[in-house]
Amino acid sequence: MSLVKDLSPRALAAPESGIVEIINYARGREGLLPLWAGEGDLPSPDFINRAASDALLGGETFYTWQRGIPELREALSRYYARHFGVELSPEHFYVTASGMQAIALGVQAITEPGDEMIYLSPAWPNIISAIDIAGGRSVGVPLTFANGRWSLDMDRLEQAITRKTRGLFINTPSNPTGWTATHADLKAILELARRHGLWILADEIYALYYYGGGHRAPSFLDVMVEGDRVIFANSFSKNWSMTGWRVGWIVAPPETGQVFENLIQYSTSGVAQFMQRGAVAALDQGDGFVRENFERAKKSRDLLCDALIATNRVETLKPEGALYAFLKIDGITDSRQAALDIVDQTGVALAPGSAFGMGGEGFLRACFLRDPKQIEEAADRLCRYILAL
Numbered sequence: 001m002s003l004v005k006d007l008s009p010r011a012l013a014a015p016e017s018g019i020v021e022i023i024n025y026a027r028g029r030e031g032l033l034p035l036w037a038g039e040g041d042l043p044s045p046d047f048i049n050r051a052a053s054d055a056l057l058g059g060e061t062f063y064t065w066q067r068g069i070p071e072l073r074e075a076l077s078r079y080y081a082r083h084f085g086v087e088l089s090p091e092h093f094y095v096t097a098s099g100m101q102a103i104a105l106g107v108q109a110i111t112e113p114g115d116e117m118i119y120l121s122p123a124w125p126n127i128i129s130a131i132d133i134a135g136g137r138s139v140g141v142p143l144t145f146a147n148g149r150w151s152l153d154m155d156r157l158e159q160a161i162t163r164k165t166r167g168l169f170i171n172t173p174s175n176p177t178g179w180t181a182t183h184a185d186l187k188a189i190l191e192l193a194r195r196h197g198l199w200i201l202a203d204e205i206y207a208l209y210y211y212g213g214g215h216r217a218p219s220f221l222d223v224m225v226e227g228d229r230v231i232f233a234n235s236f237s238k239n240w241s242m243t244g245w246r247v248g249w250i251v252a253p254p255e256t257g258q259v260f261e262n263l264i265q266y267s268t269s270g271v272a273q274f275m276q277r278g279a280v281a282a283l284d285q286g287d288g289f290v291r292e293n294f295e296r297a298k299k300s301r302d303l304l305c306d307a308l309i310a311t312n313r314v315e316t317l318k319p320e321g322a323l324y325a326f327l328k329i330d331g332i333t334d335s336r337q338a339a340l341d342i343v344d345q346t347g348v349a350l351a352p353g354s355a356f357g358m359g360g361e362g363f364l365r366a367c368f369l370r371d372p373k374q375i376e377e378a379a380d381r382l383c384r385y386i387l388a389l
Helices: 009-013 018-026 046-057 070-084 099-110 125-133 154-159 183-196 254-265 273-285 287-309 335-346 372-387
Strands: 093-096 116-121 137-142 144-146 149-151 165-171 199-203 230-235 248-251 324-328 363-367
Touching (some): 009 125, 018 335, 046 273, 070 248, 093 254, 099 125, 099 199, 099 230, 099 248, 099 254, 125 137, 125 165, 137 154, 165 183, 287 324
Parallel strands (some): 116 137, 116 165, 199 230
Antiparallel strands (some): 093 248, 324 363
8 A cells, every 4th residue: 555645735746856856867977067956066165164163062052043043133134234235134034944945934924825926937946846835826927038048028927917826936146047137127026016916035046146247136125115025035055155054044024023933933943053153154254255156157157158159059148147057959859858868978967947847948057156177178078969969
């Protein structure tokens, strides 16, 4: 007798990650160049590790503040003042066990079973499953791809809104496409949300990976006013090479604080205090490291994209933001099979576009936050593969 069939239908419906499938297929191969996942090749820097280690050895191993230790929430306030030019009190911040949990709790706060939440597609697949597992209905609105660029059709976005719609999930700069909303885009989205009484769940994790000039991408913080229904999800993973730490945060109106404290209590009961000490160090001492990561990403983006575009078989142009080249390669229609073949034939591991929902099939995603020498080698292998198709 199968026990699986007696589990929750929502749990059973959760799909296997198409990204993880490639990771499991390719992991451990000699000479592999892993461009599959959204992380760089640098480990967490010593000043972050030391802060966490000192706290761990110092006995900071007890239950802690559900909303995050005061020192971390104060550090987040300083971080936003420095990088976004806004004064947000510590009461706006809630520490979570990863950016993924920040997104999941944001979905839970906004929706109830049967509600709809709109996202822009292609999209990081976890948002789709986060909505569906919460009992909501995920509604994808495809971005437009033309002449190597992605853009948002506001009419198409508004047409997707129904009486059941409760929120908009907006990821900019985008994983996987690199699409980055302009200030005009953000104003239009915000006005749309106001007209329809919708919440915005804003994923601005890649805000500091912006290649369009200036030190960061446009943000909803630039265009919103007090009273706007915007919740931000963020993570320590990308900026400070802390993907394995699983620490993130939410920015939300202070009046929602007890709601998020409760959601944290009944999911993880808070993030380990010694890990939060490392996060404080990341925020207060890590601007130089973030800039180093950005410069590596920019150089590697140019190396990878210039080489692949030169084959005249790749339509995608250089992304405006984030860490990914979303490659549309002539002759590839089944991205899953192509990703498996590329692992076998080149030793380069990419994520299949089919893993990113509607509009993703036919594309392959490469994360370029790595040593430029590795990216040069990956580009050479991929170019030979592409030209042989």
